Amino acid sequence: MVAQRRAEMVEETRRKLVRAARRAFADKGYAAASMDDFTAAAGLTRGALYHNFGDKKGLLQAVIAELDAEILVRMAAARARAATPWQGLLDESIAYLEMALEPEIQRIMLLDGPAVLGDPSRWPNQSACLRATTATIQGLIDAGTLRPVDAEAAARLLNGAALNAALWIAAADDPPAVLGKAIEAFRRLAEGLLGARP
Amino acid sequence: MVAQRRAEMVEETRRKLVRAARRAFADKGYAAASMDDFTAAAGLTRGALYHNFGDKKGLLQAVIAELDAEILVRMAAARARAATPWQGLLDESIAYLEMALEPEIQRIMLLDGPAVLGDPSRWPNQSACLRATTATIQGLIDAGTLRPVDAEAAARLLNGAALNAALWIAAADDPPAVLGKAIEAFRRLAEGLLGARP
């Protein structure tokens, strides 16, 4: 600890701030989260926040980048477990849907994120999980599983569908039941992308 | 003006506040819109706002209810013009998508609304336009055009897809081109709900 390198200490400070902010944003929402409060909870002050992240929005971006990276990993894992590429698309989307049910992700990435930072595709990391879905779809088109279509458009729409479904489910009286309905309806929509049409 | 009834004057005050708030929310966003500023723009003070709407969120609810009603009318008009019920569903969805491109609707209903008030299905008016889509889909299922599916789930997903597409288009460098892609992809997804499968 004595001879800890400068850069390491800075990284540690940033991690502490991101962690505390993540908790506060998830708990109270971005607007209601007081910078004084959660920086104090991290054993720091707003001075550290402004120095490292510029402003409150900058910290939100950092939190979102971290969440996005975690989502990406979990989606990739779901896709990897699937038997076929087509099932991989479905499973990765369902995984996204289920993650979107988690209060932390829902509150920060789906509600406050767009309101504060605007469209996710314009975020610094460009919403990596969205690009992953785009790539998955493009792969299925190239393989002939899906009819040709703009992959990014399809990815955006599927993501949006899953996102809205998540908000719906989370607010529902009987989430598990609604989750089932949503997954079934989602599968139907996605099947619209499949190859042969009658 | 002299013998104007009390109730009429109250209605007028509420209309002025809603109009001013709608403009301010659309222009600066909910969080950045100062109550002092836009009430003054309406020739009133925050006193009138708190008396009529309880708080800032209450006024946002009123603004959203107004917007929602307008959207409902325009979607119904689009559906009414369509040749077939199936085309009606597509047209009403495309109309929704195009409305969601308008900065006022996008900012207030799609970005700030959910962030401040939570899931739209829990809003006071229960998002009338969402219920309309649900009814349209249920009608198509009953008519045998669509395979049986939970109508509300399908409506939520289609709405979410259109919503996300709108955010994407609005932030795009070439909105008209992206709009075309989005509509085509949307049609594909919706076709997944159709009757016969190969």
Added chain:
DNA sequence: TAGTCTCACATACGCTTCGTATGTCAATGC
């Protein structure tokens, strides 16, 4: 029609919060 009451706002106040400007201290470079 005089007096009272109530409603629909306006005004005044305090608290919280954000952003910036300034201060401090250790580490680094020369």
Added chain:
DNA sequence: GCATTGACATACGAAGCGTATGTGAGACTA
């Protein structure tokens, strides 16, 4: 050994929100 830079903390000012209180015009009653 001294100047400089970087990484924070502290101090300050400006809004903004919500509430508590004030006020005047119309409504109600006798």
